Amino acid sequence: MEPTTPYSSRAFCLAPMMEYSDRHCRYLWRLLSRHAWLYSEMVTTGAVIHGDRQRFLQFNPQEHPVALQLGGSDPKALAQCSELAQEWGYDEVNLNCGCPSDRVQNNMIGAVLMRHADTVAECISQMRSAVSIPVTVKHRIGVDDMEDYAGLLAFVDTVASAGCTTFIVHARKAWLQGLSPKQNREIPPLRYDLVYQLKQDRPALEIIINGGLTGLSDCADQLNHVDGVMVGREAYHNPAWLAGVDQAMYHSKKTKPDLINVYGQYVDYCQQQLTQGVRLGTVAKHLLGLFHGQRGARLFRRYLSDHIHKPGADTDVLWQALEFVQGPTPRQAHGQ
CATH class of the missing domain: 3.20.20.70 (Aldolase class I)
Structure with missing residues (x-):
């Protein structure tokens, strides 16, 4: 069509x-x-x-x-x-x-x-x-x-x-x-x-x-x-x-974006913002609902909420949080 x-x-x-x-x-x-x-x-x-x-x-x-x-x-x-x-x-x-x-x-x-x-x-x-x-x-x-x-x-x-x-x-x-x-x-x-x-x-x-x-x-x-x-x-x-x-x-015929890939791209964006002096919590708070309804989503959200606003928080926090919904190798999945 x-x-x-x-x-x-x-x-x-x-x-x-x-x-x-x-x-x-x-x-x-x-x-x-x-x-x-x-x-x-x-x-x-x-x-x-x-x-x-x-x-x-x-x-x-x-x-x-x-x-x-x-x-x-x-x-x-x-x-x-x-x-x-x-x-x-x-x-x-x-x-x-x-x-x-x-x-x-x-x-x-x-x-x-x-x-x-x-x-x-x-x-x-x-x-x-x-x-x-x-x-x-x-x-x-x-x-x-x-x-x-x-x-x-x-x-x-x-x-x-x-x-x-x-x-x-x-x-x-x-x-x-x-x-x-x-x-x-x-x-x-x-x-x-x-x-x-x-x-x-x-x-x-x-x-x-x-x-x-x-x-x-x-x-x-x-x-x-x-x-x-x-x-x-x-x-x-x-x-x-x-x-x-x-x-x-x-009516796009392109494949829907994969959430894990989206997450990885946004982590890269967070890293760019950190280098510009933006605090992690300001950027990463928008990720809280990304895995809503999926297994581990509640733990993911809680971990982010508890850690992204701490002084000196960096993107390691985001990769650690992802383990609750994906498993222990998020960086490998993102090609790092």
């Missing part, structure tokens, strides 16, 4: 997650899937403009395609940050209109922007004027007492009028008062039907669905209704299934 999904498409996206989807995590994800679209942690416009740009914008060239997610509501600041994203080589810039935390609400960032569609449209307009790369929006199906579908459609139409054509829709309403961000990931129930309806009513728009997706068959089924999927915490805590993304979502 010939491929029906372009390798450059957003058929499968890995979500922006604060304290999770940093550049090291994205490097590991790229070893598991060549074609998944990667998203950075949300970075505020203030951090980019006034902070350490190397820290906030740096990424590895192997991450492509990769998007920078911005948090903000000032059109000029967002336009400036979009220009920087393009200069640094990002393939897309994404505006966060979905985060429900109190801290971002108070700064007019995240889900609260769904109440201010005209502001979002002005932001998108100026961002698009500043760059040639795609400018996209990630948002909820609604906030608080916003009428479910009518409010969603009105928001999307207003933002689309500014030229945005790609909408990543978390299929759960955000309650901005009374629920924590963690609770907002589980309450209220997911409403996939509203996202499907949005795609039916606005077929010219690229609609990516997000929320509650836990496996490849689930993700592949979504392509019968929308243009792509975005997966977050399930991919982080159980990343092994990402090894099948290229075959299931992009």
